[in-house]
Amino acid sequence: MENENDELDISAQSWNKLQRSLHYEGYREGSSAGRDSTFQEGFDSGYLQGFQVGYKLGMHNGVLKFMSTEGTNLDSTLKEHLKTVQPFEKPARGLCVVCLDEEKRSSETTETVADQTTVKQVSEVLQQQKNAVDAAEKSVFTEEYLLVLRNTHLNHLFDR
Numbered sequence: 026m027e028n029e030n031d032e033l034d035i036s037a038q039s040w041n042k043l044q045r046s047l048h049y050e051g052y053r054e055g056s057s058a059g060r061d062s063t064f065q066e067g068f069d070s071g072y073l074q075g076f077q078v079g080y081k082l083g084m085h086n087g088v089l090k091f092m093s094t095e096g097t098n099l100d101s102t103l104k105e106h107l108k109t110v111q112p113f114e115k116p117a118r119g120l121c122v123v124c125l126d127e128e129k130r131s132s133e134t135t136e137t138v139a140d141q142t143t144v145k146q147v148s149e150v151l152q153q154q155k156n157a158v159d160a161a162e163k164s165v166f167t168e169e170y171l172l173v174l175r176n177t178h179l180n181h182l183f184d185r
Contacts, residue, residue: 067147075121078158081183082116085165088179103176106169113161120161122153 089112092099099107113120166183174180 074154078120079116082113082120082161084182086112086116088174088182092173092177092179097177099173099177103173106173109167110165110170110173113165120154120157122157123150 089107089110091097092107171180174183
């Protein structure tokens with residue numbers, strides 16, 4: 026009789042241990058799946074925005090290079106306006122503020138980096154990215170440049 030009770034206790038303990046193990050495993054898998062889903066959603070959104078900005082910057086550089094060639098028939102005023110417009114560096118990065126932060130950090134010493142490392146909210150990074158793109162567009166798409174684009178009928182490429 027005592028042997029049977031011991032066996033029942035051991036079985037109950039084994040059953041409880043198995044249930045706890047399955048519960049924790051299910052929690053881990055659910056947590057991991059949720060995290061992966063959130064990361065993928067954020068990546069997809071960021072990739073789309075980065076592609077759109079990078080495409081626009083590359084288009085600007087291409088148009089600028091084309092209009093700066095000798096073969097274009099621009100009057101001297103428009104050519105002077107073009108001289109004030111700068112191409113974007115590394116347009117494929119899409120003015121990525123995270124990339125710029127990485128470059129800045131990699132050029133500093135490790136002690137300085139450790140002191141300055143901060144965690145930013147995603148919304149803060151997105152706002153910084155939007156501000157960087159807006160500032161770049163304002164600095165490049167000046168009235169003079171827009172005039173050149175209108176006169177060459179290329180303004181539709183940069184509808185703002």
